[in-house]
Amino acid sequence: xxxxxQSPTHLIKTRGQQVTLRCSSQSGHNxxxxxxxxxGQGPQFIFQYYREEENGRGNFPPRFSGLQFPNYSSELNVNxxxxxxSALYLCAxxxxxxxxxxxxxxxxTRLTVV
Amino acid sequence: QKEVEQDxxxxxxxxxxxxxxxxxxxxxxxxxxxxxxxxxxxxxxxxMYTYSSGNKEDGRFTAQVDKSxxxxxxxxxxxxxxxxxxxxxxxxxxxxxxxxxxxxxxVKP
Numbered sequence: 001x002x003x004x005x006q007s008p009t010h011l012i013k014t015r016g017q018q019v020t021l022r023c024s025s026q027s028g029h030n031x032x033x034x035x036x037x038x039x040g041q042g043p044q045f046i047f048q049y050y051r052e053e054e055n056g057r058g059n060f061p062p063r064f065s066g067l068q069f070p071n072y073s074s075e076l077n078v079n080x081x082x083x084x085x086s087a088l089y090l091c092a093x094x095x096x097x098x099x100x101x102x103x104x105x106x107x108x109t110r111l112t113v114v
Numbered sequence: 115q116k117e118v119e120q121d122x123x124x125x126x127x128x129x130x131x132x133x134x135x136x137x138x139x140x141x142x143x144x145x146x147x148x149x150x151x152x153x154x155x156x157x158x159x160x161x162m163y164t165y166s167s168g169n170k171e172d173g174r175f176t177a178q179v180d181k182s183x184x185x186x187x188x189x190x191x192x193x194x195x196x197x198x199x200x201x202x203x204x205x206x207x208x209x210x211x212x213x214x215x216x217x218x219x220x221v222k223p
Binding site: 035 | 150209216
């Protein structure tokens with residue numbers, strides 16, 4: 001059984017650019033959630049995807065968007081990057097979306113915006 | 115006021131001591147209470163979760179929930195240097211986890 005994998009592990013972008021982060025969910029999991037973790041803070045919920053549809057969103061602007069594919073992998077896209085977007089972006093997979101709270105995290109993508 | 119509050123630490127203890135961590139929360143709708151461990155530059159790792167008031171044990175770890183006080187705790191017995199990490203409480207309601215800010219723990223040999 002493979003775990004949650006994220007790519008890339010690190011990247012540096014310039015303010016105003018766009019970025020795409022990728023996540024492969026754990027085998028058998030059909031739900032993917034994305035979190036943003038600023039340095040020294042706990043993760044904050046961005047949104048969740050279940051069966052290719054957005055299934056809940058946190059307090060993040062529309063320039064944060066996502067996709068889920070038929071194989072349950074997912075992408076997080078961030079447009080018009082701002083310096084405050086610098087953080088560790090975490091993907092978590094689970095199944096099903098409600099009734100089972102166990103969410104398993106990937107190692108994260110560390111994004112630096114300069 | 116944050117929905118989940120957690121003392122940031124750092125908490126430094128000698129090897130073999132009991133580590134005591136806690137969080138408070140404000141939303142009575144929260145359903146599940148979880149503890150994650152996060153090593154530096156890694157993703158959070160689920161340690162254990164519970165949904166009812168009372169204690170739950172798993173090896174050296176005991177999770178405690180008091181819903182009347184909106185207070186959750188994690189105790190680590192016989193702490194080891196490998197337990198040095200940031201511990202995050204998380205509370206699940208619906209489809210998302212709400213995390214505390216994390217407590218950094220250092221177990222000194």
